[in-house]
Amino acid sequence: MSATTAAPAQTTKTGGLLATIANNARQYGIVGALLIIVVVFQILTGGVLLKPNSFVSLIQQNAYVIILAIGMVMVIIATHIDLSVGSLVAFIGGICALLMERQGVNWGLAILISLLVGLIVGVWQGFWVAYVGIPGFITTLAGMLIFRGLATVLVGESVPITSESFRGIARNYLPNVLGWWGPFDGLTIVLGVACIAAFAWSQLHKRIRAQRVGLVPEPMSLTVIKIVVAALAIGFVTYLLASSGNADQGGTPIMLVIVGVLVLIYNFILTKTVFGRHVYAVGGNRKAAELSGINTRRVDFTLFVHMGFLSAVAAVCMLSRLASATAQAGMEFEMDAIAACFIGGTAVTGGVGTIPGAVVGAFVMGVINQGLSIMGVDTAIVKTIKGLVLLGAVAVDIMSKRKKR
Amino acid sequence: MNDMTPLLEIKDVSKRFEYVEALKSVNLTIGRREVVALVGDNGAGKSTLVKIIAGLCQPTSGGLVVRGEPVRIGDVRDANALGIVSVFQGNELxxxxxxxxxxxxxxxxxxxxxxxxxxxxxxxxxxxxxxxxxxxxxxxxxxxxxxxxxxxxxxxxxxxxEPDLVVLDEPTDSLSVMQTAEVLEYTRRLRAEGRSVIMVCHDLPDVFAVADRIAVLRQGRIIAVHETCETSYEQILAEMAGIVDEDADGRGDESDGVPAGGAVGYRIRVGTSRRLIERRGEQSGLPV
Known part of the structure; x- marks a missing residue:
């Protein structure tokens, strides 16, 4: 059978640990860069960066960037951009706050309505981009102005949130159902071990599947290295989380669960579904996608609906964290999300990018932010440094591609 | 469905862009199991014609009939649903x-x-x-x-x-000799599998190598349709360049062509060549 004969012939061509790493230099490079940045700031902050509670606040403070970056990376892969997400965070956050505080709506229902508003806004923007043909840049630039304006009209000065349950979303941890195992939260340790097992299983499963259909799997040594590095990283994070918190509660923050679930779902959509394939196809070569019978308009439309939904999730998280709706909420969030995508290896020209990459990109920005603010560096300087990091990351990407040619 | 029903009939198709009339009352019939080449100089309307068949643009007037049914091919998906797939040069992958x-x-x-x-x-x-x-x-x-x-x-x-009709736009353009041979072989194979092919091609040797019939377009009109075995490079080139009309080519008597509707002001020879008879014979199981 061809499957069995093809495999060894192909292995000799592509095999080798170093060759595989070199081929995926961008992906491994960004993870390496994140590790280096973490180590550097750990030293510069005298070990404060990776203290359990400081790590939890790193996650809680950057959850919104990750949530927005999930949608943004898909939008950018399809060669669009969304500049309106920051304004949407203010607008939808404002609606959510007004529902709870002025209309007396239950906080759960208020969240549902907010998500629905996000979907409707997504439909609105998707319509203009996909069916009228206005470039995403223009449509969402208009959206940025429209929704910031509406947010100001709705919210006025500010609307403080009184619901403790709602405020708990951004502050609380998963309940300590398994008790304390020494100084550690039991549930967090179980979740951490489960994550390591799931990662190892997915990597091994990928190899077996590739071999079964006669494709070249990555070298076994690389798979092992990946699993070991991931196990160490997840293990360390689990240790930090399990020992985080205060006298009342601790362990896994709810925000991390929300972000984790969204990352898993959207990564599945982007890598395993037909829709995900079409997103890459539209970004890689829109004309070819059209000629292949892909409904490119529907792909564009659906992407903006997803982006609207994720903006609403970010709005709810942000509102919970700030405990007050203001018209200025979410200012420049779109820029953070876009920067996270590009630092995480998304191609400027579209067609290339991953959600895990964008998450790593978001963490690079987050760690720099957090590290510099612990060191007491002025926010203006923090901004400058973030800008330089973005420029540097994309420059390295573009130059490495040029070299390959 | 009658097996003798043509696969695709292009009926009186015109296409007008803002200032240009790209196609003027084009008629062409594509049978089953045949390779039809569209040849013509730049701007003759070949690309526009195949785009209409592929669903990439709509005719200003006239229409398409697929397997005897008038159809509207609004986009590529409509075309695919009718069993028509297209390969466009440069935008394939x-x-x-x-x-x-x-x-x-x-x-x-x-x-x-x-x-x-x-x-x-x-x-x-x-x-x-x-x-x-x-x-x-x-x-x-x-x-x-x-x-x-x-x-x-x-x-x-x-x-x-598994399409019935494959539209190939310049399939051999910028290919090496060996690659061209492979693509041509592939085209023959499509026909052997019972499919039809419309190919737009600049390269006359490639056209003569695989096409059963050659339709010559000039200035938006089909000015002649030849059985490949009954024509020559010189004739096709002359027609593409507009030097010769049908009476001056001196070949009018050789073909057993009958006038058929279509090109305005020209006669189209639709011959029943030996080759066609042979193939029909194979299909129907009749002795040739």
Missing amino acids: CENLNVAANLFLGRELRTGCGIRDENAMVVRARAVLDTLSSSIQVGRPVASLSVGQRRIIAIAKTLLS
């Missing part, structure tokens, strides 16, 4: 995806609920590439393939959807 992904683009195999069946696609893609005597690996990114290999992938895509 997504560079960021691998070979298997490109082969199945737009008709991905699924396990259900919109989830792709990657295994099945890899296995099937390899099977199709094996039949093409091609050494292309299905897991390779398309960006790493040569022009010829890409063309093969683009054409192999058509095999997967």
